[in-house]
Amino acid sequence: MSPFRLLxxxxxxxxxxxxxxxxxxxxxxVPPGFVRIPAGNYSPVLRMKDEPxxxxxxxxxxQGRPVTNAEFLAFVQANPKWRSSQVSPLFADTGYLGEWAxxxxxxxxxxxxxxxxxxxxxxxxxxARWKGLRLPTTAEWERAAAAGYEVEDGQTEAAFRxxxxxxxxxxxxxxxxxxxxxxxxxxxxxxxxxxxxxxxxDFNTALTTGESRADSGLERDLFCGAGSVGxxxxxNYPAFMRAGYRSSLRASYTVPNLGFRCALSLSP
Amino acid sequence: xxxxxxLCLAVFASTPATAQPAAAPAVPGRAAPALPPKSLYHLDSTxxxxxxxxxxxxxxxxxxxxxxxxxxxxxYACPIMVTDLLRIRAALPAAERAxxxxxxxxxxxxxxxxxxxxxxxxxMNLEAPAWQLFHGAAPDIQELALLxxxxxxxxxxxxxxxxxxxxxxxxxxxxxxxxxxxxxxxDEVVRAVTATLK
Numbered sequence: 001m002s003p004f005r006l007l008x009x010x011x012x013x014x015x016x017x018x019x020x021x022x023x024x025x026x027x028x029x030v031p032p033g034f035v036r037i038p039a040g041n042y043s044p045v046l047r048m049k050d051e052p053x054x055x056x057x058x059x060x061x062x063q064g065r066p067v068t069n070a071e072f073l074a075f076v077q078a079n080p081k082w083r084s085s086q087v088s089p090l091f092a093d094t095g096y097l098g099e100w101a102x103x104x105x106x107x108x109x110x111x112x113x114x115x116x117x118x119x120x121x122x123x124x125x126x127x128a129r130w131k132g133l134r135l136p137t138t139a140e141w142e143r144a145a146a147a148g149y150e151v152e153d154g155q156t157e158a159a160f161r162x163x164x165x166x167x168x169x170x171x172x173x174x175x176x177x178x179x180x181x182x183x184x185x186x187x188x189x190x191x192x193x194x195x196x197x198x199x200x201x202d203f204n205t206a207l208t209t210g211e212s213r214a215d216s217g218l219e220r221d222l223f224c225g226a227g228s229v230g231x232x233x234x235x236n237y238p239a240f241m242r243a244g245y246r247s248s249l250r251a252s253y254t255v256p257n258l259g260f261r262c263a264l265s266l267s268p
Numbered sequence: 269x270x271x272x273x274x275l276c277l278a279v280f281a282s283t284p285a286t287a288q289p290a291a292a293p294a295v296p297g298r299a300a301p302a303l304p305p306k307s308l309y310h311l312d313s314t315x316x317x318x319x320x321x322x323x324x325x326x327x328x329x330x331x332x333x334x335x336x337x338x339x340x341x342x343x344y345a346c347p348i349m350v351t352d353l354l355r356i357r358a359a360l361p362a363a364e365r366a367x368x369x370x371x372x373x374x375x376x377x378x379x380x381x382x383x384x385x386x387x388x389x390x391x392m393n394l395e396a397p398a399w400q401l402f403h404g405a406a407p408d409i410q411e412l413a414l415l416x417x418x419x420x421x422x423x424x425x426x427x428x429x430x431x432x433x434x435x436x437x438x439x440x441x442x443x444x445x446x447x448x449x450x451x452x453x454x455d456e457v458v459r460a461v462t463a464t465l466k
Contacts, residue, residue, distance in 0.1 A: 089305045090415060121414065204414060205421035251414035 034061040035144075035188045042139040042146070045239045057143040062136060063261040065180035065190045066198060067127065069100070070112035072119065075127045077104060082123055087118065091122035095254040099175070113178035115196050115259040121251040124199045124260040135201035136245070136263035142239065145185035145193065154185070155236060164238045167194040172257050193238070199260040203246040276393035303329075308415060315373070315409035318385035318401040325441065328400070332444075332455070332464045333369045335438040337409075337418050337430065339376040345432050348450045350392050352434065356461075357359045357398070359454045364462050370399045375420055375428045377406045379421070416446070438464035 030036050041054040051141045076083045076097075084096050085103040101107020110116075119127075121135075128134050136144070148154030148161075155161065163183075182191040192198075249255075305311050311328040312366050336353060338346040353370055360368060372394075374380035380388075385401040388394075392403070404412075413420050413430075420430040434457060436445040445460035 088310060090310060091306070122411075202421075206420045247419075251419055 030061060031264075033064055035064045037062050037140070037144050037187055037189075040143055040152075042143045043140075044142070044243075045236055046243050048154055052093070055139050056172040057139050059266050060136070060140055061264040061266060062140065062144050062187075062189055063133075063263065064184075064188065065182075066115035066196060066259045066261045067124075068113050068179050069106050069110045069116045072097075072114075072116040072127060073104070073106060075130055079126070079130060084127055085099075087123070089252075091126075091252060092120040093252050093254050095256075096120060096123070098254065099256070109175050111175055111178065113180070114176040115179040115191070117176065117196055117257055117259045119199075119259060120254050121199050121203065125201070127260075128262045131262060133264050135260060136201060137202050138200045138205065141198065141200045142242075143194075144185075144187060144189050146239075147189075149183055149185055152186050156234035158186075159200075164193045168238070168241065176257070194255045196241070196259045197245060197255070199258065200246065203249055204251070269342055274382055276326075279430075280309065304440055306443070307441035308412075308437060308443070311411070311415075313404065313411060315402040315404045315408070316382050317403075318382050318389055318439050320382045323400075323402065328369060328371065328437070329441065330370055330439050331367045332364075332439055332461050333371050334461065335371045335373065335416070335435045335437060336433070337373045337375055337413060337416065337420070339374050339428050341376065341427065342378050345430075345450060347392075349432050349434070352450060352452065352454070354393075356434075356454045356457045360461060364458075364465060365398075367465065368398070368461055370394070372399070373402045373404065373409070373412060375409060375422075375430060376426070377404060378426065393420050416443070425448075436460045436464065 001112040008247055018119055037060055040057055042057050043054045078093060083103040095118050099110040106112060125135055146154055148157035151157050180190055184190050309329055311325050315323045334353060336349050357365060357370060380403055382403055385403055391403055416433055417437050418431050418433050420428055422428050432450050434447045435443055438444040444464050
């Protein structure tokens, strides 16, 4: 077992982490399977009136591909309360791990190397904690996903824009293809766009109402501080799709094409 | 009036640890009371109330609870929501009012310390023991907000934008009713609370 794994185990079991008092921090060098995303900016498509147009994002580590069925199987083997047969209905709806053949059996619908889907946010977070990792924030995920194949700003790369848009128009393959085979982006991260949707830690910060027609002027009575969320850069359609998608989720939802990947902070 | 609570206690005491239903134990390593699978009282998060006492949600078992998530530096919605809750309490029939708890959970893990919550109780005239004010750690606040479906975002000033949601928990901690928005009619909430006691 590598020293890194031991460190992760130590982190995962520490009470401080459980209480959120200490955030998992990465050692140097970058652990296998992770990609270092340099410090940069995130430009949210929806933002509060008082918020700046860009938000600085510190350098961090992002898993190079989504978590696979085989990896999630190891998690539920070690954590019986996250098996589909035992999971609390508070933390996952009835579709939880629905592609699997059984509580501890992947089967033909869930190839070992394909991304795990139909996992709730609670389950994804529990997996990340078990690994000594965490889920990326919206800002981090979007910062990494804004990169094209060849350039840091994907909006300026036609081939990248087309690939992302095209994915919205094609039905999902069943079973899902293996994770980690997509074309790497500028940072070397794969599958951010054309395989599945992904959970982020703070998915519930998008202050849109359930009624889309009401969102143009968010009802002040429904949201404290509302009426001040506005849109920018209406040209980035996929980013809008993701923002809308996230705002429609509840943390216990399990969705056939929604998975996740993990992140890790870099020590300052 | 305490018959139900006593009944729950009796069930709690007589449930052997080995007889836990498979779906229930979100709290490992403890003899779980016979709670419904979707009871929020399975949560193992710990909170501190405004008297400085450590609390779990399970401590609310036995009576209906009307819950809202707020922060005391809120400049707009929270005072209105608390005023709504005061109106709801006043509108409850005496018997129901005597049993119903009102729980305010703060979004603000940094500024809303127990002494700050104690001052808020005094300022808003929130009587003990009916009103309970909880301070917690950020991951636990996030978990509870997600279970309620409350959307929340902290801005650069440390203020929170959040949905204004009033939730009624039945005596065993399940979500019985939710209302979004401010200055709504109190009747529906009163009916929802009353229904949990039937």
